Amino acid sequence: MNGVSFSASIDKRKGITLDPRTKLLLLLTVTTLMLSTSNEGLMTFVKPCLSLVPFLLILSERRVKTAGKYLLLYAVCFLLERIALTTLSGLLSFTVLALTSIMTRFAPGIMTGAWLISSTTVSEFIGAMERMHITEKIIIPLSVIFRFFPTISEEYQAIRDAMKMRGIRFGGKNLLLMVEYRLVPLMVSVVKIGDELSAAALTRGMGAPIKRTNLCRIGFRFQDGVVLLFCSVCVGLFLCQQFMML
DSSP: OHHHHHHHHHHTSSSOOOOHHHHHHHHHHHHHHHTOSOOSTTHHHHHHHHHHHHHHHHHHTTOHHHHHHHHHHHHHHHHHHHHHHHTOOHHHHHHHHHHHHHHHHHHHHHHHHHHHHHHOOHHHHHHHHHHTTOOHHHHHHHHHHHHHHHHHHHHHHHHHHHHHHTTOOTTSSOHHHHHHHHHHHHHHHHHHHHHHHHHHHHHTTTTOSSOOOOOSOOOOOHHHHHHHHHHHHHHHHHHHHHHHHO
16 A cells, blocks of 8 residues: 555656656757757757757746746847857857857756756666666666765755854855855765765665566556657658758
């Protein structure tokens, strides 16, 4: 009964519920196509659609403020990039174009990756990797990394709150103390967290000769099919664009 209730609780999470394998394919599609150098022809329609993917995913989790900040940042950088290409010239054009191009190409992939980590549990990730018959030599390090970044974020927030209680914050008089009291504890925590997560993974039975059970419900659904079709269309249009350029 515990396994049934656990799986049911997973299905009631906010946002779009996707299989971890679908999320990985979506992340690979967004990062690969957004980093492509082609900005002409069919890619002028594909890239704006891909840039809206993390906005819709984050918005589905009712994180309106985060989704709005991302959309505003991407829109401003995209507009400045168009201005740099059509209006500006010289060193100013190069500088603006370099900065905005980095943001418009990297921001969608970073936000999609952040959504993947926040919306997927370690157990779901491990279950998906085992379904793909990935060796444990790869699963164990990835599972540690998968939990590493959220733990670092929680640790930094705790350090930030502790420093605020002591009056050490941005814009105050103790700028050097702010850097010392925040970065030094965070660096020490990074080392400890890596060791603790590795020990936790081994404690949960990973690396044992006996096959590990998993209570998570892993499988493809209708929404997974829609996302897979979307990724296939985007990749197909990208390949058509490359053939047209030959």
